Amino acid sequence: MTSHAREESGQVTTPEAAAPTVVVGLNAAIIAVWDDTPQVLTVRSASDPDRTEGLPSGPFEPRHHRTIDIGLRSWVEEQTALRLGYVEQLYTFGDRGRLTAAETDEPHMVSVGYLALTRRSTLPANAGAQWASWYRYFPWEDRRERVPPVIPELIEPFLRDWARRADTTDLRERRWERACLVFGLEGLGFHDETVLERYELLYESGLVPEARRDRPHLQAEIGPRLQGCSAGTTALGAAMLHDHRRILATAMGRLRGKLKYRPVIFELMPAAFTLLELQRTIEAVAGVRLHKQNFRRLLARTGLVEPTGTISTKTGGRPAEQFRFRRDVLRERPAPGVRLPLPRPHKP
Secondary structure: OOOOHHOOOOOOOOOOOOOEEEEEEEEEEEEEOOOOEEEEEEEOOOOOOOEEEOOOEEEEOOOOOHHHHHHHHHHHHHHHOOOOOEEEEEEOOOOOOOOOOOOOOOOOOEEEEEEEEEEOOOOOOOOOEEEHHHHHOOOOOOOOOOOHHHHHHHHHHHHHHHHHOOOOOOHHHHHHHHHHHHHOOOOOOOOOOOHHHHHHHHHEEEEEEEHHHOOOOOHHHHHHHHOOOOOOOOHHHHOOOOHHHHHHHHHHHHHHHHHHOOOHHHHOOOOOOHHHHHHHHHHHHHHHOOHHHHHHHHHHHHEEEEEEEEEOOOOOOOEEEEEEEEOOOOHOOOOOOOOOOOOOOOOO
């Protein structure tokens, strides 16, 4: 409807209605891997009374930032003293009620999430940031040794009960089917890329603490049911500021998926590495163990690496040959990723 038509119909357009306040936020999930652990760089918000952990972030300021990418890099360097290398945009998040309460007059935040990859970095003592395992926030995603106990002990029974409490038979069936698909229940396979789908299901059902923070009415309903849980609510991982755990889940799923068709894993590796170090890094990111011989056959077939002619004695066992990423593969194939030779699924 044009402004003239609105005037004729008697509608009055106030400045607030015509131009709602929207702020563009920039958030970076910065990932590194060492000691067989994927690490994410976090900061603590000075404005948050609980000093909750979050991702490096800040608003896009067009007067100071010529591009959004420059704005992101500027905020990250200011908050962490780290200069970013590989960066890619993930997704734009704008749901009401997941950053500020939906009923408030505060500006609505539209968050642009980014994935950044870096090699191990020692941060200055005054950086104001710290590295933390991403499994601290998503403990149900690490299936390298076994099915995480939190799934059979807490998540599966809670979701089963949540499905049973649906108003209709159709909704009960759809809820449980969704739970089985994303968590690999009832013998279904576990897909490493669907990190966001798992987190969103736990958020929708009210199980993760962010859901009860954003929807306070759920606390009275769900809180008492969790107090008697043997697994404990800490098994659900650490909550993050605002919607940052949702952004991190998106970054994890993107990186896991991209491993399979782009050689991004080498953005996390040193210039020279052993094949075991490469395998352990991929396993850390994917959250599953790989079959050693199948993995090495795959590397030989795809030509992703080449020997450096040097030997590493840091393995703790027999000296191992060192390799490097063979960059010519980028010109030889359009999708030179690591097709993960996954093992059999764990039995609960």
